[in-house]
Amino acid sequence: MSLPPCPKCNSEYVYQDQELMICPECGYEWNPTEVAEEEALDIRDSNGTRLQDGDKITFIKDLKVKGSSQVLKIGTKAVIRRMVEGKDHQLDCRVDGAGEMMITAAFVKKA
Numbered sequence: 001m002s003l004p005p006c007p008k009c010n011s012e013y014v015y016q017d018q019e020l021m022i023c024p025e026c027g028y029e030w031n032p033t034e035v036a037e038e039e040a041l042d043i044r045d046s047n048g049t050r051l052q053d054g055d056k057i058t059f060i061k062d063l064k065v066k067g068s069s070q071v072l073k074i075g076t077k078a079v080i081r082r083m084v085e086g087k088d089h090q091l092d093c094r095v096d097g098a099g100e101m102m103i104t105a106a107f108v109k110k111a
């Protein structure tokens with residue numbers, strides 16, 4: 001079981017201290033139970049379809065992978081593991097051939 005990335009900065013180095021999750025990179029602390037209660041996130045794909053955890057999606061454009069030269073081609077499939085409220089990347093996905101990464105909802109459509 002890996003911990004979810006930091007909701008503020010998407011850091012992967014989050015650790016747990018009793019009830020709290022703590023991000024060492026930006027210092028954000030949160031209670032995952034509270035986050036779960038707020039989880040009626042209204043996140044929509046490029047067609048305006050509401051997305052949910054576990055939905056299968058495909059990319060509607062080529063996406064560059066941050067910090068690498070890899071490009072995820074249009075039509076690449078992914079599964080939403082969980083969604084977070086974020087300005088840029090709302091979807092924590094498992095991407096075919098690329099592993100886990102954060103994706104922008106506006107660049108995908110529900111499969």
Ligand SMILES: [Zn+2]
Pocket residue numbers: 006007008009010011023024025026027028
């Ligand atoms: Zn953080």
